[in-house]
Amino acid sequence: MARVKKTNDKRDRIMNAAIASFAQYGYHQATIADVAREAGVAAGTIYLYFKNKDDLLISIFEEKVQRFIQEFHRQLSREKNAQVKLSKLVHLHLVEMQKHPDLAAVFQLELRQSRHFMSAYPKTDLKVYFDLIGDIIEEGQQQGLFRKDVYVSAIKRAFFGALDETVTSWLLAGKNYDLAHMADPLADLFTRGLRE
Amino acid sequence: MARVKKTNDKRDRIMNAAIASFAQYGYHQATIADVAREAGVAAGTIYLYFKNKDDLLISIFEEKVQRFIQEFHRQLSREKNAQVKLSKLVHLHLVEMQKHPDLAAVFQLELRQSRHFMSAYPKTDLKVYFDLIGDIIEEGQQQGLFRKDVYVSAIKRAFFGALDETVTSWLLAGKNYDLAHMADPLADLFTRGLRE
Amino acid sequence: MARVKKTNDKRDRIMNAAIASFAQYGYHQATIADVAREAGVAAGTIYLYFKNKDDLLISIFEEKVQRFIQEFHRQLSREKNAQVKLSKLVHLHLVEMQKHPDLAAVFQLELRQSRHFMSAYPKTDLKVYFDLIGDIIEEGQQQGLFRKDVYVSAIKRAFFGALDETVTSWLLAGKNYDLAHMADPLADLFTRGLRE
Amino acid sequence: MARVKKTNDKRDRIMNAAIASFAQYGYHQATIADVAREAGVAAGTIYLYFKNKDDLLISIFEEKVQRFIQEFHRQLSREKNAQVKLSKLVHLHLVEMQKHPDLAAVFQLELRQSRHFMSAYPKTDLKVYFDLIGDIIEEGQQQGLFRKDVYVSAIKRAFFGALDETVTSWLLAGKNYDLAHMADPLADLFTRGLRE
DNA sequence: CATGAATGAGCGTTCATTCAT
DNA sequence: CATGAATGAACGCTCATTCAT
Numbered sequence: 001m002a003r004v005k006k007t008n009d010k011r012d013r014i015m016n017a018a019i020a021s022f023a024q025y026g027y028h029q030a031t032i033a034d035v036a037r038e039a040g041v042a043a044g045t046i047y048l049y050f051k052n053k054d055d056l057l058i059s060i061f062e063e064k065v066q067r068f069i070q071e072f073h074r075q076l077s078r079e080k081n082a083q084v085k086l087s088k089l090v091h092l093h094l095v096e097m098q099k100h101p102d103l104a105a106v107f108q109l110e111l112r113q114s115r116h117f118m119s120a121y122p123k124t125d126l127k128v129y130f131d132l133i134g135d136i137i138e139e140g141q142q143q144g145l146f147r148k149d150v151y152v153s154a155i156k157r158a159f160f161g162a163l164d165e166t167v168t169s170w171l172l173a174g175k176n177y178d179l180a181h182m183a184d185p186l187a188d189l190f191t192r193g194l195r196e
Numbered sequence: 197m198a199r200v201k202k203t204n205d206k207r208d209r210i211m212n213a214a215i216a217s218f219a220q221y222g223y224h225q226a227t228i229a230d231v232a233r234e235a236g237v238a239a240g241t242i243y244l245y246f247k248n249k250d251d252l253l254i255s256i257f258e259e260k261v262q263r264f265i266q267e268f269h270r271q272l273s274r275e276k277n278a279q280v281k282l283s284k285l286v287h288l289h290l291v292e293m294q295k296h297p298d299l300a301a302v303f304q305l306e307l308r309q310s311r312h313f314m315s316a317y318p319k320t321d322l323k324v325y326f327d328l329i330g331d332i333i334e335e336g337q338q339q340g341l342f343r344k345d346v347y348v349s350a351i352k353r354a355f356f357g358a359l360d361e362t363v364t365s366w367l368l369a370g371k372n373y374d375l376a377h378m379a380d381p382l383a384d385l386f387t388r389g390l391r392e
Numbered sequence: 393m394a395r396v397k398k399t400n401d402k403r404d405r406i407m408n409a410a411i412a413s414f415a416q417y418g419y420h421q422a423t424i425a426d427v428a429r430e431a432g433v434a435a436g437t438i439y440l441y442f443k444n445k446d447d448l449l450i451s452i453f454e455e456k457v458q459r460f461i462q463e464f465h466r467q468l469s470r471e472k473n474a475q476v477k478l479s480k481l482v483h484l485h486l487v488e489m490q491k492h493p494d495l496a497a498v499f500q501l502e503l504r505q506s507r508h509f510m511s512a513y514p515k516t517d518l519k520v521y522f523d524l525i526g527d528i529i530e531e532g533q534q535q536g537l538f539r540k541d542v543y544v545s546a547i548k549r550a551f552f553g554a555l556d557e558t559v560t561s562w563l564l565a566g567k568n569y570d571l572a573h574m575a576d577p578l579a580d581l582f583t584r585g586l587r588e
Numbered sequence: 589m590a591r592v593k594k595t596n597d598k599r600d601r602i603m604n605a606a607i608a609s610f611a612q613y614g615y616h617q618a619t620i621a622d623v624a625r626e627a628g629v630a631a632g633t634i635y636l637y638f639k640n641k642d643d644l645l646i647s648i649f650e651e652k653v654q655r656f657i658q659e660f661h662r663q664l665s666r667e668k669n670a671q672v673k674l675s676k677l678v679h680l681h682l683v684e685m686q687k688h689p690d691l692a693a694v695f696q697l698e699l700r701q702s703r704h705f706m707s708a709y710p711k712t713d714l715k716v717y718f719d720l721i722g723d724i725i726e727e728g729q730q731q732g733l734f735r736k737d738v739y740v741s742a743i744k745r746a747f748f749g750a751l752d753e754t755v756t757s758w759l760l761a762g763k764n765y766d767l768a769h770m771a772d773p774l775a776d777l778f779t780r781g782l783r784e
Numbered sequence: 785c786a787t788g789a790a791t792g793a794g795c796g797t798t799c800a801t802t803c804a805t
Numbered sequence: 806c807a808t809g810a811a812t813g814a815a816c817g818c819t820c821a822t823t824c825a826t
Contacts, residue, residue, distance in 0.1 A: 031815085046818095150385075151378075162355070162358045227800080241807055249800065435820095436823075445821065554747070580781075619796085633810080793820100803810095
């Protein structure tokens with residue numbers, strides 16, 4: 001068990017070092033040597049745990065980002081009211097991003113760029129997140145809370161984009177204000193925009 | 197004048213070639229040789245008009261993107277009603293992006309990545325665009341159309357993010373639907389969300 | 393004794409795995425990991441039995457190739473007639489190579505390349521084999537079977553080269569014909585070429 | 589014209605540097621940096637003239653080796669008597685190899701190794717040379733000089749192998765004797781071996 | 785004896801940039 | 806102004822070898 005733990009530790013250390021490096025320099029500018037130095041391992045060691053540099057980025061999405069989405073899913077499943085759900089999602093998103101700003105930076109600043117080649121990697125796209133949002137909106141429609149004529153597949157993207165940009169702006173501003181303060185205004189905007 | 201004209205032509209050809217190349221391959225993957233080939237000039241020629249590769253990208257923002265923003269500004273200045281203005285801005289944004297998909301691709305997919313180093317280049321940020329949006333919202337408040345308690349600096353970013361993501365999704369989907377169709381639902385969402 | 397036996401088994405397994413790997417991928421392309429996998433041991437274990445990768449190749453020559461030469465020597469010592477001896481050597485060479493195609497591949501395809509650095513390792517050269525051939529020719533001269541004016545040190549190399557290339561061609565052709573069939577024509581060519 | 593000349597010069601300088609480097613260190617041990625240093629160019633320059641390191645080796649065969657074979661072909665075409673032809677070929681081979689020992693080293697010591705991956709590159713094999721030899725033998729049969737029952741496809745390989753090994757031995761001995769002296773004994777061996 | 789995780793030197797290759805023509 | 810051949814720094818990745826367990 002100690003052995004397994006240790007191995008996971010190293011893999012995790014590398015992945016976190018990658019997140020930190022990618023956040024600081026950007027995916028392309030960050031070198032494997034940067035990640036290795038940050039992780040306190042030799043460059044070659046990275047290749048014992050990841051196929052290549054791309055695999056590092058992809059793994060971050062698969063393991064870190066998707067974990068967030070699943071966690072959001074789980075936490076929201078307890079709430080029945082779709083309007084409250086949407087509001088909670090805004091809070092969760094901003095609070096978690098604020099808690100993990102490096103991951104947020106990778107997520108925000110590298111994702112777009114990456115989505116290019118990530119079209120090829122099904123697990124790395126945001127479909128699951130878009131679907132989570134879309135489902136909440138549809139629930140709200142069935143609960144009579146949201147308008148029936150709302151174009152869900154357009155709105156779910158708009159909603160995500162609004163959250164995304166909010167985080168990006170915060171990052172680019174140097175994280176010099178409380179991101180969570182943006183939650184209520186945003187939630188308010190959307191729930192009003194969607195209401196009957 | 198003919199000489200000047202000719203020079204500008206070449207500079208423009210290079211810039212358009214850069215837009216096309218960056219759109220197709222991404223900024224980092226596109227090479228100067230790609231841009232040169234696309235522009236029909238020698239690689240060295242590019243350095244007669246631009247300081248370096250970064251300068252090419254920065255110039256695209258400074259000259260192409262800012263031109264769009266100014267044009268939006270001009271067109272919207274004729275409209276008095278802030279709610280209509282906001283709606284028109286959504287239309288303008290989506291219609292223009294649809295008309296210039298390569299520029300849109302650079303704008304959408306490279307911008308985030310680039311904003312990193314673009315923090316250093318004041319002219320390349322989106323402040324002007326954010327301000328344009330913010331001003332409209334404040335106008336609407338003064339006209340009694342939008343709620344007074346709206347947190348403008350949060351909402352303007354959300355608004356931009358929604359537009360941005362709408363275009364990005366369209367690009368990543370392969371531009372296989374009419375982007376302008378998204379305008380009304382989006383405009384509707386935001387004007388309702390902001391209304392008294 | 394059982395212990396010793398076991399140890400020798402492992403050393404042999406590694407050496408045979410090396411022969412198989414070098415034959416399939418070539419010396420430089422084959423990795424220690426390949427050899428280890430093929431031998432069913434850990435990579436580090438190889439270094440308990442061999443100094444390094446080069447030593448593996450050298451040992452193959454020292455132990456496997458030299459064994460063949462000794463065996464040829466032994467078998468031919470029973471035959472008195474030099475012309476028959478030469479003919480038998482051709483048969484032995486081709487038959488044994490056909491029986492051990494992987495060893496043949498290492499011998500043929502890697503030997504040249506290797507002889508470069510093998511100049512440094514006296515035991516790995518083919519002097520013994522050349523001498524075996526040369527001795528037979530000289531025997532034939534003393535027996536009055538071969539011409540006296542034959543330049544032995546030239547002919548023994550030619551003879552070896554002819555055998556060598558015959559095997560190489562067979563290997564590169566994918567071993568898709570019976571190598572032993574080449575024996576009589578070759579033996580015939582040389583015995584006629586050398587006869588009074 | 590001066591320009592073209594200069595360009596060819598550089599390409600040639602690189603190719604000759606490659607021949608020298610591959611001869612000295614072996615293909616795998618020689619680095620691109622070695623070749624560049626030897627050629628007096630930057631490493632990157634090599635890639636303006638050759639696709640990659642493999643392409644360098646392949647080009648040597650295509651352009652240098654095949655040129656020799658064609659030259660041999662041309663020179664032998666003037667000779668009618670097949671027995672004399674075969675004898676001349678032996679001389680040509682050894683004399684040319686002695687004149688170009690680096691090329692010979694690449695040819696001899698790297699060819700085997702390379703034939704592995706060179707199976708994929710039709711132009712790099714020795715079929716043309718084997719055919720040249722085979723044709724001469726068949727001519728000799730038609731001229732009544734060589735035995736009809738000779739197995740040509742076996743003998744042509746043996747003949748090549750004999751030449752090949754003669755050169756290799758000379759190279760490994762440090763080129764410390766006159767290679768051309770081997771020509772007569774070899775030619776004699778083969779013409780006698782083939783005669784009626 | 786055996787393991788296999790870790791190392792890090794080393795190499796092929798790319799490409800932004802320069803500059804002689 | 807324009808060219809494009811030449812440069813060389815930089816980086817991802819491999820793999821022989823070591824050594825703590």
